[in-house]
Amino acid sequence: MVSLNNKAVIPTKYELDSGFKFRCHPGISCFTRCCRNIEVLLTPYDVVRMKNRLGLSSTEFLARYTRYQEDEKTTHPLAFLKMNEDGERLCPFVDEKEGCRIYEDRPAACRYYPVGQATHRVAGEKPDEAVHDEFYVIVKEEHCRGFEEDRQWTIREWREDQEAARADEFNREWKNIMMKQNIPRDDEDRERRQKMFYLASYDLDAFRRFVLESRFLEIFDVAPEKHQKIRDDELELMYFAFDYIKYMLGIAQEVRLKPHVAEERRRAVEQVKAREEAERAARVAAASAEEEPKG
Ligand code: SF4
Ligand code: SF4
16 A cells, blocks of 8 residues: 555545546656655565566565565564655656556555555454454545546446456455454564564565475475465465464464474473473472571
């Protein structure tokens, strides 16, 4: 998502059938003005589309075109499109005459613009069942002349026309994970979780190696027919990566340990607990012995 210029957001909640007037085209006087000095949050599916378009591995794409930022509230590790480091902070993919050089594979946030998509959690039917409600806003920036053009849309039509609805299908599960579970700042295992979250979200080529070339398949119960799919099909790999993130954050168990590994880990945890309990009892006994009156 483009992080929205809040001052330009019209304070109205738009639904799918809400209408707005807008047209953007190469002849317009503000052409490409919106492709500078912005923050574009990338989704895993965005990275797949863009790195394939550019013929790069995910690792190369992330290093060249993104910057890392930890979300302040949730501590999720996020990748943003890295703007050029000149005064204008131009997007590296913009050609001021031709427009977006990766137009067919542009990120979902760019597809939506000047519509902004928002999701918030609302109470579900059962007390522990939150539902994610999607709604939209219009971002009307001063420089954007598209609102003066005479073309009427509903949000639904705009999403279809820009293929944002299709991108949403691939992005929804990842967004749901983000809404469901933070990585708490005081989590002792936070750094490892952040590292794995980032790897599984964005660096799919490295995540594939992690699954297929480490001890992963000795530890996790992954059906043999799934190995080939993970190897050959990037979107299968992406959905598997989402399942892994859900396992790691304790949201769901579609990825699970092999039974003997789970049993070994359960025993190891019990042993640590028993040892800690014995040490605590010994300390208490030693302290009371010291306090006993002498003579
Ligand atoms: S009309 Fe708006 S969206 Fe289109 S190029 Fe101009 S500023 Fe960008
Ligand atoms: S990716 Fe394309 S549409 Fe998005 S900001 Fe860059 S040039 Fe503009």
